Amino acid sequence: MKKEKVVLAYSGGLDTSVILTWLKETYGYDVIAVCVNVGQEDDFEEVKKKALATGAVDAYAVDVVEEFITEYIYPTLKAGAVYEDDYLLGTSFARPLIAKKLVEIAEKEGAVAIAHGATGKGNDQVRFEATIKALNPRLKIIAPWRIWSLKSREDCIDYAQKHNIPITVTKNKIYSRDQNIWHISHEGGNLENPWNEHDESIYMMSVAPQDAPDEPTYIEIEFEKGIPVKINGEKYDPVTMLTILNKIAGENGVGTIDIIENRLVGMKSRGIYETPGGTVLFKAHKALEKLTLDRDTLSFKKIVAEKYAQLVYDGLWYTPLREALSKFVDHTQECVTGKVKMKLYKGNCVAVASVSPYSLYNEEFVTFGEDDVYNQKDAEGFINLFALPLTIRAIMNEKKIKEEKEVI
Template sequence: MEKQKVVLAYSGGLDTSVILKWLEEHYGYEVIAVCVDVGQEEDLVAVEKKALSTGASKAYVVDVTKEFITDYVFPTLKAGAVYEDDYLLGTSFARPLIAKKLVEIAEKEGAVAIAHGATGKGNDQVRFEATIKALNPFLKVIAPWRIWDLKSREDCIDYATKHGIPIPVTKKDPYSRDRNIWHLSHEGGNLESPWNEHDSSIYMMGVAPDKAPDTPAYVEIEFEKGIPTSVNGIAYDPVEMIHTLNKIGGAHGVGIIDIVENRLVGMKSRGVYETPGGTILYEAHKSLEKLTLDRSTMSFKKTVSEKYAQLVYDGLWFTPLKDALDQFVNSTQEYVTGKVRLKLYKGTCKAVATASPYSLYNEEFVTFGEDHVYNQKDAEGFINLFALPLTIRSLMKFENEKEAKKEKKAI
């Protein structure tokens, strides 16, 4: 009897290496390993070989790095979406793309299920499974961390050792990391206590801010309709651009955050995130919007940005609301074209100059010198109308107080 097939989201790391063998042992499935390349800078040929040597019947390595940037990173950048004021959503928006590819391969291979290595305590289980349900609700989902007897990463290490599975993690280095071209996250180990200061030796995308050069660097980003197109006057394709900005930002300790965040499942978690290039782009984009968007649009877009970030964080990428918000965001980006100059210095990234053919900043109107376009006398009438509700309320208050004094005297 032909075995049923399961598609496994495979990275070659500890969890998925163990899961591959475990699926064979406990379900008798034919396991098809799928490694989705979102720019994690690993030896994916070795990952493919490891999957096959560990028991996979077939192994896919799918490079979606460019699609990740153009269809997931850039829309989120245009939205200005930042989760809880800090997190640039590096892991969050990679998950729906990975899950989308898992569904496509499962349909191609005639698989009955998709398996993933996300834990029952984390956000990724929701992101993977919400996407799978949105794209193909007939596929079964297997989440071993929610059902097996292994209770810790140490148990997984013991299981891997018992079955002769090579792993890149030891009990002395228990960090859980997620990497793609946009960011790198560090969780677990001594980071689980928020009282422990993290050790800068964990950084992999750049230097510690106090080890950065003593001389600041300047970088110039050009945008067209909210999309970055060049760095320092040189046009790059999306993948080259992010790599370039990661190197520039990393060299100056830019984009390192240590935060406690609220997970969707109800608990708080602590992580250290590195996002050097992304931090530069967010700062540049925000600065250009301040030059090109009117006050009301900027104000409402902040509300949209917050909701957009929550949707992405919660794994609700393929939803009607997300599609509707994209339409609003895209309309706001029509004139977000221009260039921004930023100063990088020991972990900081600040916009110092902006220019746009669609700038709403007009020197003739705001000058402190004599001008012929703004009659300051007009301000008096504006203030009278603007403050009219305050005036009426104050008159009412004085009138009521006057009447109260009369009644008191009458008594």
């Protein structure tokens, strides 16, 4: 009898290597391993070989790095979306794209199910499964961490050793990491105690601020309609641009945060996130918006950014609201064109200059020197009208107090 097929989101790491064997033993499926390249530093041919050696009937390595940047990172960058004021959503917006590719391959291969290695405690299970349900609700979803007898990563190590599955993780070095071209996250191990200061030796994309150069680095980022297109006047494709920025910012210790965040499932977690190039882009983009957007648009866009970040974090990329908010954001970006000069120094990243053909800054109006464009006497009438509610309230309070005194 022909076996049914399952598509496994496969990285070659501890969890998915164990899951591949477990799926075969538990369900008797033919397992198709799919590694989606969103910019992680892996040897994808080796990952495919490992999958086949572990028992997969077929293995894919799908390169979607540019699509990841242009269709997921850029919309979120333009929105200014940051989760809980800190997290630049590096893992969050990669998951919908990975799940999308899993669905496409499952449909191509005639698979009946998709399996993933996200735990029952985390956000990724929601992100993967919400996307799968949005794109093909007929596919069965298997989440081993929610149903198998293995209770910890230590158990997975024991399982792998028992089944002769090659792994690189040990019980002494057991950080859970997720990497793509935008960031790398570190969780687990001694980080689970929030009183433990994290060990800077875990950094992979950056250096510690104190180890960064003693002289500041200046770079100019040029945007067109909210999208970064040039570094120091030279145009780059999206992948090359982000790769260059990661290197420059990482060498300057920029973009590493240590945060406690609220997971969607209701618990708090701690993560160390390195987002060097992304941090530069977010801060540069924010500076350019301050130059080119009017007060009301900028203020309302902050509300949109917060909601957008929550939707992305919660795995609701393929929803009418997220798509509608992106339409609004795109309209606000029509004039977000120009250059921003960034100063990078020992972990700090600040915008020090900006220019745009759509700048709303007018030196003639704001100068402290003499000018011929603004009559300061006009401010008196403006203030009288602006403060009229306060004036009326004060008059009524005086009247009330006077009446009370007369009664006494």
